[in-house]
Amino acid sequence: MVDKEYRDLAYCYLDQLLELLEKNTLYDIELTHPKLLSKLIVKLHCHTLGGKWLKDLEDALTLTTGTVQQIQPLTEKLSVVSDNVVYFEKMCNRVMAAISDLKSRQANLEDRLKTVSANLKRKYPFDD
Numbered sequence: 001m002v003d004k005e006y007r008d009l010a011y012c013y014l015d016q017l018l019e020l021l022e023k024n025t026l027y028d029i030e031l032t033h034p035k036l037l038s039k040l041i042v043k044l045h046c047h048t049l050g051g052k053w054l055k056d057l058e059d060a061l062t063l064t065t066g067t068v069q070q071i072q073p074l075t076e077k078l079s080v081v082s083d084n085v086v087y088f089e090k091m092c093n094r095v096m097a098a099i100s101d102l103k104s105r106q107a108n109l110e111d112r113l114k115t116v117s118a119n120l121k122r123k124y125p126f127d128d
Contacts, residue, residue: 013043018094022101 017040020029029037 009043013040016040018098021098022094 017037020033020036020040024032
């Protein structure tokens, strides 16, 4: 049986991961802390029961396939600490906010790409 203190570390590592993603882009993380993101993922894998939920969470966070509806059950699986509903709700909200932010960034990048593409086609109409 895994003790409560060991399982509680999962919350600490998830908090660090979310804080890192909230304050930095992935490019900035790679420049300033190249191994930090992978270390946090490994620590989360080690400190969660079953470990499969993190793979599912990583899949849900991918911009092309993930949805907010996928996140709730995954964060519930993380809630291994009994009587910690407030902290669970906070983490659930932060994960959903991170996904929403990533999706809006993706939409902005797609819009900018369409604009640049249209400008290039106007400037060079015969290049296909």
